[in-house]
Amino acid sequence: MSLVIPLSAGNGPLFRQIYSWFRSAILSGQVRAGERLPATRDLAEQLGVSRTVAVLAYDQLLAEGYVEGRHGSGTYASAALGARAPKHSVGRTADIHLSRFGHGVTPPDAVRSRRPAARYDFSHRGCDVTAFPFELWRRILIRRARRLSLREVDYGPAAGSLALREAIAAHLRRARAVSADESQVVITSGSQQALDLAARVLLDPGDRVVIEDPQYQGAREVLRAAGARLHLATVDRDGINPVTLPRTAPAALITPSHQFPTGAILPLARRLALLEWAKRARAVIIEDDYDGEFHYEGQPVESMQGLDTEGRVIYIGTFSRTVFPALRIGYLVVPKSLVPAFTGAKWLTDRHTPTLEQETLAEFIVSGAYERNLRRARRKNAIRRRALLDSIRDHLGDRVEVTGEGSGAHIAIWPRSRHSEESLVTQAAERGVAIAGISQYYLKPPARPGLLLGYARLSESQIREGIARLAGVL
Secondary structure (H helix, E strand, O other), X not given: OOOOOOOOOOOOOHHHHHHHHHHHHHHHOOOOOOXXXXXXXXXXXXXXXXXXXXXXXXXXXXXXXXXXXXXXXXXXXXXXXXXXXXXXXXXXXXXXXXXXXXXXXXXXXXXXOOOOOOOEEOOOOOOOHHHOOHHHHHHHHHHHHHXXXXXXXXXXXXXXXXXHHHHHHHHHHHHOOOOOOHHHEXXXXXXHHHHHHHHHHHOOOOOEEEEEEOOOHXXXXXXXXXXXXXXXXXXXXXXXXXXXXXXXXXXEEEOOOOOOOOOOOOOHHHHHHHHHHHHHHOOEEEEEOOOOOOEOOOOOOOOHHHHOOOOOEEEEEEOOOOOOHHHOOEEEEOOHHHHHHHHHHHHHHHOOOOHHHHHHHHHHHHOOHHHHHHHHHHHHXXXXXXXXXXXXXXXXXXXXXXXXOOEOOEEEEEEOOOOOHHHHHHHHHHOOEXXXXXXXXXXXXXXXXXXXXXXXXXXXXXHHHHXXXXXXXX
């Protein structure tokens, strides 16, 4: 048997390349069951390798059952495989049945399209990681790692580190008027997992869920994958309008402190109306407070959870905006009656969030470093926000309407004249300005185009130049 086996110095050990070629040839039928293989000496001569390389390849094939040795006769492709050897057909895959969840899942790239880095990137995601005290974080992380006991490197509590839950509960009581203790806090791997757990615990396929329109795509896709029917509630300058709520629904998902993406802040009267609706409908309100730590004018509106007297609000928070996104730590604050269900769901999903990172974050919060970092981030964001609003006033004037400027780390602008949103985004990108269109967050077509402008990652000069360039497009 004369063979042509392509070998390359950059593709790993030679014996593995020879082994892989024979394995594929036997599985595909190119070398038939029972066919005799060349002697190792002949194979080595044909391929220009040492006999040791050929012997190693054959030994591996023999160990895995692809070939068999016959005493005094040689080496043969295993006759035992026969018709049982899988046939690999190019371009064909098995028709695998998917569950309802599998059909409902949307690939991440379909939700978030990737684009080349822009010089003036008004992305609304993430935070200014350049200002984070990483040196302090490293010191705490190293100290916690050195102190880890054998017990702490074993599986941890599903609800999360007690130290972190205590720190979060204390901070939320001070900063967000959340009424809860550490027993009601469940640590998650980011707010996205918190949303997923809420859908798993609260919803059955076919249940109707109230969501804002427009809304955060990650939340929308979680609900769709769970098989929920989406009831779209209208959002105006004051956030979700209670008038548009259905008579009954098991749950409503809202962003009251900085509506995503319009930035509207839900006033107290509407918050109370939503709680009254939840009582009548026997519903649960899921409060996503993703941007609640950033407020710039007047007194911040307290969380809806703090207004709740019946245990109908589930509060979701994250450290992606206030520490750094890669930390992947978020949390739920749930009514005490729901703690067992949420803790069990978390255990089934991934047992628990990594312990070392939780312990590090707990010390970071308790030491006061988290509050100091928050104050620094608020000051920087307030300066950037002022630069952004001033630049819009100077370069765009009354050509656009601005919403969402009172809190958070992004605003929305709405051109008063007719424009193609897609064209605006494309033309801005050609000028080195990255912006996002708002229509992608709507399920019903919006009445007018809008643009999302985040400012947490830009300097004042970048903001001013970016808006000047955007004005050329508008």
